[in-house]
Amino acid sequence: MKSLLFVALAFHSLFSFEYTLVPKKIETKIYCFFGKPQIMDTHNNGDISNSCFVDLGKSYLVIDSGPSYKYARDAHKAMKAIKNQKVSFVINTHIHDDHWLGNGYYKENGATIIGAKIFANTPKATPIRMQRFISKEAFLKTKEVFPTEHIEGVKTLDLEGVKVELTSFDKTIHTDNDMIVFIPSKSVVFAGDLVFNERVLSLRDGNINNWINVLDEIEAKNSKFIIGGHGSLYLKDSTEMTKRYLKAIKEFVLESIDKGQDITDTLANSRMSEFEHLKLYKEMHTKNIETAYRTLEWGDE
Numbered sequence: 001m002k003s004l005l006f007v008a009l010a011f012h013s014l015f016s017f018e019y020t021l022v023p024k025k026i027e028t029k030i031y032c033f034f035g036k037p038q039i040m041d042t043h044n045n046g047d048i049s050n051s052c053f054v055d056l057g058k059s060y061l062v063i064d065s066g067p068s069y070k071y072a073r074d075a076h077k078a079m080k081a082i083k084n085q086k087v088s089f090v091i092n093t094h095i096h097d098d099h100w101l102g103n104g105y106y107k108e109n110g111a112t113i114i115g116a117k118i119f120a121n122t123p124k125a126t127p128i129r130m131q132r133f134i135s136k137e138a139f140l141k142t143k144e145v146f147p148t149e150h151i152e153g154v155k156t157l158d159l160e161g162v163k164v165e166l167t168s169f170d171k172t173i174h175t176d177n178d179m180i181v182f183i184p185s186k187s188v189v190f191a192g193d194l195v196f197n198e199r200v201l202s203l204r205d206g207n208i209n210n211w212i213n214v215l216d217e218i219e220a221k222n223s224k225f226i227i228g229g230h231g232s233l234y235l236k237d238s239t240e241m242t243k244r245y246l247k248a249i250k251e252f253v254l255e256s257i258d259k260g261q262d263i264t265d266t267l268a269n270s271r272m273s274e275f276e277h278l279k280l281y282k283e284m285h286t287k288n289i290e291t292a293y294r295t296l297e298w299g300d301e
């Protein structure tokens with residue numbers, strides 16, 4: 001009895017931190033945990049991006065596994081409160097680590113992890129970026145566990161009778177290899193970080209021209225729900241802000257280049273009052289202008 005008590009206490013103290021994850025029901029059998037519109041820190045502990053789950057019937061499919069082992073464990077606990085079943089499949093939309101460091105928990109519990117092909121060639125990072133920003137308690141047991149199934153181009157999977165269409169884009173959009181998940185029977189697209197809303201997006205690793213074009217492709221699926229990687233809007237018009245912002249900065253930067261302004265002048269004039277009210281404007285906007293300038297100055301189209 002004494003040793004049992006010890007084990008219980010030890011287990012309890014192993015995870016002294018708890019994420020507060022409340023699933024939002026999007027539609028029958030589809031739910032999301034919407035992350036906070038913030039930069040990762042020791043308060044949110046990486047809970048800044050969206051993680052969604054689909055009840056396939058016998059088990060769950062998870063789209064993006066979140067920022068840590070503990071996040072995934074807490075997310076699964078919240079899923080089990082809805083329907084007590086395991087997670088059989090996890091899909092990683094892209095390589096940014098707030099979206100897939102929960103893989104370790106799901107893998108340990110038998111899930112198949114599916115990702116875009118870039119994951120096959122990704123070297124392990126030491127230390128993992130997330131580790132530097134979130135608390136030790138939240139990061140506990142987190143390791144880089146990569147997908148074992150890699151997707152190239154368009155592939156339709158049959159997961160417990162549910163058709164799931166994956167598109168892995170072979171060009172730089174938000175990153176070098178972004179993937180979207182389309183479930184026709186549910187009329188839903190999980191767009192990963194190709195769609196941001198309620199905050200300013202991150203163009204750092206992206207290409208502005210490709211990003212604007214791919215939004216048309218996503219919208220052309222004409223699905224009822226489009227769920228991004230950041231932001232809690234989930235209806236078909238959830239792409240509006242991403243598109244408007246990208247088009248606005250593209251227009252501004254091209255005009256600036258046309259006028260012969262260099263990067264310093266361009267950045268100095270880059271204030272956009274239309275977007276200033278958005279979360280993370282201060283942190284991201286100037287950097288986005290700079291990335292857009294670097295892409296557009298060479299006439300990349």
Ligand SMILES: [Zn+2]
Pocket residue numbers: 094096174193229
């Ligand atoms: Zn991202």
